[in-house]
Amino acid sequence: MSHSFIVRVPATSANIGPGFDVVGLSLSLYLTLSVTVNPPAPGDPPHPPRLLYTGEGADEVPLDPYKNLTTRVALYVLRCHGIARFPANLSIHAANEIPFGRGLGSSGAAVIAGVLLADAVCTLNLSRERMLDFALMVERHPDNVTAALVGGFVGSYLRELDHKAEEAASVPLSEVLPEYPPDAGEDWGMDPPHPPHGIGHYVRFGWSESIKAVAIIPRFELSTAKAREVLPLSYSRKDLVFNLQRLAVLTTALGQSPPDPDLIYEAMKDKIHQPYRKTLIPGLPEVTSSITPSTHPGLLGICLSGAGPTILALATGGFEAIAEDARAIFKRQGIEVDWKSDPLATPPKSYRNARGETHSSCRYQSAGRADNWQVDSEEDVTAVAVQIDGQVHRCGGCRRAFCLHPADLRRVEADGLAIVKRKLVLRPRRAF
Numbered sequence: 001m002s003h004s005f006i007v008r009v010p011a012t013s014a015n016i017g018p019g020f021d022v023v024g025l026s027l028s029l030y031l032t033l034s035v036t037v038n039p040p041a042p043g044d045p046p047h048p049p050r051l052l053y054t055g056e057g058a059d060e061v062p063l064d065p066y067k068n069l070t071t072r073v074a075l076y077v078l079r080c081h082g083i084a085r086f087p088a089n090l091s092i093h094a095a096n097e098i099p100f101g102r103g104l105g106s107s108g109a110a111v112i113a114g115v116l117l118a119d120a121v122c123t124l125n126l127s128r129e130r131m132l133d134f135a136l137m138v139e140r141h142p143d144n145v146t147a148a149l150v151g152g153f154v155g156s157y158l159r160e161l162d163h164k165a166e167e168a169a170s171v172p173l174s175e176v177l178p179e180y181p182p183d184a185g186e187d188w189g190m191d192p193p194h195p196p197h198g199i200g201h202y203v204r205f206g207w208s209e210s211i212k213a214v215a216i217i218p219r220f221e222l223s224t225a226k227a228r229e230v231l232p233l234s235y236s237r238k239d240l241v242f243n244l245q246r247l248a249v250l251t252t253a254l255g256q257s258p259p260d261p262d263l264i265y266e267a268m269k270d271k272i273h274q275p276y277r278k279t280l281i282p283g284l285p286e287v288t289s290s291i292t293p294s295t296h297p298g299l300l301g302i303c304l305s306g307a308g309p310t311i312l313a314l315a316t317g318g319f320e321a322i323a324e325d326a327r328a329i330f331k332r333q334g335i336e337v338d339w340k341s342d343p344l345a346t347p348p349k350s351y352r353n354a355r356g357e358t359h360s361s362c363r364y365q366s367a368g369r370a371d372n373w374q375v376d377s378e379e380d381v382t383a384v385a386v387q388i389d390g391q392v393h394r395c396g397g398c399r400r401a402f403c404l405h406p407a408d409l410r411r412v413e414a415d416g417l418a419i420v421k422r423k424l425v426l427r428p429r430r431a432f
């Protein structure tokens, strides 16, 4: 019988000003993998994984599963579990809404999608923590991958490892994800470096429902690696204290209702990365200094998103004026931008399963096991199976239904997807 499931991973905005390499916020733009494993037809040899890619990055992303970031990460996770290859007759359609190299966590999402793909396709039953270990072997700052995996506004740190574990976690990326030569045989790249256990630790902060995000996205790419090269190796105590003071205030201030613009605007300033990146992003200092809560009512704070060049504004209103004025500043520098606000907004609701693990909200909630969900909110959850392109999709874990929060259910309905099975489950206590 054929088996299909969907993995859905959100974009993220890292740093939020002072939280360099520490905080991340998931956003409502997604990388979605529709995955099908078909049994081989009698007499047909099993075919290798087929990758189809649409949306952002489609013209540049490799479709060879041994070269594509998501499938290479999946293969790395499988090989750490002694599984040499993907299941036969695997087809993956990646539909991507996250632009590459803009500071919206496209690579973090691709890495998390690879870990979730491996987990679902070979039923590895990895815990959230173990998934994070694998992701952190590839993307070594935890801010994006953690927010992409668990959803919401999160802070994370990397545990201090003992010498042996430190060595294991510091192997060059080329050994974790080796480039596959064209003649790579089945055993090639086997026995990769395994991640130490418990590398990353995180906490989710509160988020005021009235705060929305506006992303102002310049039409040029800036690789995160390049934007990290311009950063110094050491900082003055004054600059470190400047950031620490603001970060401590920011993580609580963004959860308060109503949010306080004066407190948040100042708390989103930074002296650790943005001043050094302004050479790569003409217009950055003008945008962050001239768009303020007094010039733009509704604005709470404004910063570089991740390594840039996207600008992230947090606001309760006045989205268009913020974005259009930022556009005018960039235009004077000869840079065109696109901007998105609602539904690029509140972090998705998250769900907790019986083991207390939280999952980022997926439209079809399939990025993990859907068994025995405990729901964070008091709202009802509906279990559905949906039909996409004539195929019925169910949860990657229990394969019986997706568990949808009402907002996600409305989105499924708005997308016009055929819901082939539906059951209302009020705060489920056991698998259905």
Ligand SMILES: Nc1ncnc2c1ncn2[C@@H]1O[C@H](COP(=O)(O)OP(=O)(O)O)[C@@H](O)[C@H]1O
Pocket (backbone or CB within 6 Å): 031, 057, 061, 068, 069, 070, 094, 096, 099, 100, 101, 102, 103, 104, 105, 106, 107, 108, 110, 222, 223, 224, 225, 306, 307
């Ligand atoms: N969905 C994807 N599938 C495969 N590779 C991807 C995907 N998303 C991003 N990448 C890779 O990651 C690169 C961008 O990563 P990076 O420079 O860290 O920028 P950012 O994460 O801010 O978008 C892309 O150029 C591409 O090589």
Ligand SMILES: N[C@@H](CCOP(=O)(O)O)C(=O)O
Pocket (backbone or CB within 6 Å): 012, 013, 014, 015, 020, 021, 022, 102, 103, 104, 105, 106, 107, 108, 141, 143, 144, 224, 227, 228, 273, 305, 306, 307, 308
């Ligand atoms: N903390 C990192 C975050 C990079 O995020 P990305 O979305 O640009 O990949 C940094 O600032 O370098």
